[in-house]
Amino acid sequence: MYLLGYDCGTSSIKATLLEAASGTVAASATCPAVEMPIDSPHPGWAQQEPSLWWDNLKAATAKVLSDSKVNPADISAIGVTYQMHGLVCIDKTGQIIRPSIIWCDSRAVQIGQKAAEALGPQQCLEHLLNYPGNFTASKLRWVKENEPDNYKRIDKIMLPGDWVAMKLTGRAATTESGLSEMILWDFKQTRSADFLMEYYGFSSDLLPEIVPTFGSQGQLTQAAAEELGLAKGTPVTYRAGDQPNNALSLNVLNPGEVAATAGTSGVVYGISDAPTFDPKSRVNSFLHVNNTRQTPRNGVLLCVNGTGRLNSWLKHHLNVGDYPEMNAKAAEVPVGADGLVVLPYGNGAERTLENRNIGAAICNLDLNTHHIGHLLRAGQEGIVFALNYGLEIMKSMGIDIHTVRAGKANMFLSPLFAQTFATLTGATVELYNTDGSQGACRGAGIGAGVYKSPQDAFATLKQMQTVMPDSKHAVACQESYQRWLDVLKSRL
Numbered sequence: 001m002y003l004l005g006y007d008c009g010t011s012s013i014k015a016t017l018l019e020a021a022s023g024t025v026a027a028s029a030t031c032p033a034v035e036m037p038i039d040s041p042h043p044g045w046a047q048q049e050p051s052l053w054w055d056n057l058k059a060a061t062a063k064v065l066s067d068s069k070v071n072p073a074d075i076s077a078i079g080v081t082y083q084m085h086g087l088v089c090i091d092k093t094g095q096i097i098r099p100s101i102i103w104c105d106s107r108a109v110q111i112g113q114k115a116a117e118a119l120g121p122q123q124c125l126e127h128l129l130n131y132p133g134n135f136t137a138s139k140l141r142w143v144k145e146n147e148p149d150n151y152k153r154i155d156k157i158m159l160p161g162d163w164v165a166m167k168l169t170g171r172a173a174t175t176e177s178g179l180s181e182m183i184l185w186d187f188k189q190t191r192s193a194d195f196l197m198e199y200y201g202f203s204s205d206l207l208p209e210i211v212p213t214f215g216s217q218g219q220l221t222q223a224a225a226e227e228l229g230l231a232k233g234t235p236v237t238y239r240a241g242d243q244p245n246n247a248l249s250l251n252v253l254n255p256g257e258v259a260a261t262a263g264t265s266g267v268v269y270g271i272s273d274a275p276t277f278d279p280k281s282r283v284n285s286f287l288h289v290n291n292t293r294q295t296p297r298n299g300v301l302l303c304v305n306g307t308g309r310l311n312s313w314l315k316h317h318l319n320v321g322d323y324p325e326m327n328a329k330a331a332e333v334p335v336g337a338d339g340l341v342v343l344p345y346g347n348g349a350e351r352t353l354e355n356r357n358i359g360a361a362i363c364n365l366d367l368n369t370h371h372i373g374h375l376l377r378a379g380q381e382g383i384v385f386a387l388n389y390g391l392e393i394m395k396s397m398g399i400d401i402h403t404v405r406a407g408k409a410n411m412f413l414s415p416l417f418a419q420t421f422a423t424l425t426g427a428t429v430e431l432y433n434t435d436g437s438q439g440a441c442r443g444a445g446i447g448a449g450v451y452k453s454p455q456d457a458f459a460t461l462k463q464m465q466t467v468m469p470d471s472k473h474a475v476a477c478q479e480s481y482q483r484w485l486d487v488l489k490s491r492l
Helices: 050-068 109-119 121-128 136-146 148-153 160-169 176-181 194-200 222-228 242-249 308-318 323-331 372-396 415-425 436-448 471-491
Strands: 002-008 013-019 024-031 075-082 088-090 156-158 236-241 258-262 266-272 284-287 298-304 341-343 361-363 403-407 428-432 463-467
Touching: 002 050, 002 160, 002 436, 013 050, 013 436, 024 050, 050 160, 050 222, 075 160, 075 242, 075 436, 088 160, 109 121, 109 136, 109 194, 121 194, 136 148, 136 194, 156 160, 160 222, 160 236, 176 236, 176 284, 236 242, 236 436, 242 258, 242 266, 242 298, 242 436, 258 372, 266 372, 298 372, 308 323, 308 372, 323 372, 323 415, 341 372, 341 471, 361 471, 372 415, 372 471, 403 415, 415 428, 415 463, 415 471
Parallel strands: 002 075, 075 236, 258 403, 403 428
Antiparallel strands: 002 013, 013 024, 088 156, 258 266, 266 298, 284 298, 341 361, 428 463
8 A cells, every 4th residue: 555745846846655554665756857947037026837846746756656666556545745825826717827926936025014014913913823924815916916817817726735736636625724824814713814805805715615634635537647647536635835744744743843844945843732923923823734623733934945045056056066065065164164154045035034035145255265165064054043043033932942853855964054953053953764745645644544643654754863962062153153143133
């Protein structure tokens, strides 16, 4: 018995086939071989064609089936995880109306700010746990204001993963957790945020039906099965945004548990059983995947847009080899990179900076001292420093950060990055051999009843490494962070 998980990210689509009983990966594939393009027709804009996601999902599916030799009939369920906060608009025939406005697009910042001022902090924070900000609802309002002809054609709005699930099942739907990602969930009334819909001038008809995060969400259609080489009727039984799903993949489900990831963006995600919010909405609260009316679970999410994106930019523009070579060069430089400071922004408006887009920066460059290794180390340290800046906000909200779980992937493949993160934050970092696509597999298994419980689903999850804070370099790390913080504050 196998489970199929799709991780539909910004850079690529990853498919994994997991043998349910053993938790063994039968095959995994990532497509395309190079990062998917992001279209930016104006500064601060970020769009992608959903057809690009589907084409690469098909390619990844073909590869895992070919590599594993698994009979499609032996796949019991499918799970989907996806880049959060995007906007996909479809017409009555299910056709895409315009490119998806994705998570790192900044065009709706002012719209969200205006809405927060008009509605007032109390109503926004008590009901939404966030300001409308630059999230999906505000992006839809931008379409209404700037592309009225497109807006009139909209039958349903969806998140990127909702659209992928629709392509699989023919069913336009979302989840309560998904509505909270759109900032269209009223935590106080436990239903869609009608007051924000009314303020923005949206009809409730634009929202698709709500399906459970775990459970029946539809079955693979004949057309989708033929395109993918899978069995018609295979159930889709799980969907979640990438960060709630990353937490699930690490078995982070209860208060006091914390997950982290550092892919294109960097995220720390802590679980709370209370309706917690930051008064400035610099970190954000969403319904977690296991939230119920009886047992509330919210995920408090800190996001830095330019983490792996910065590392990728350095790789492609400095011609320094592959990522392991970059890590080795960075490790040759002492803590603090001899005073060099990198601000890892420049990938859209940053929530921790109150939706400012201050751009990336290289500061204190000494042409007689610094070389590429310094820049690579300062880049990795700058990413950790930016995450720690947000962590200080989370701690002020009562989120405890003692142990952080992460997949041994992306930036956490760098020993320097993982060690700097542990030393600066004072948290023990536990690294696991898992990723978002495996989380989607296990989520599908939970939703299909293959696993009796989350504990059953994660019984085979194995910890690979523990990274403890390094007391020898703690002072130097704090001094470097303070220097970085001084540079950041000078630019705000």
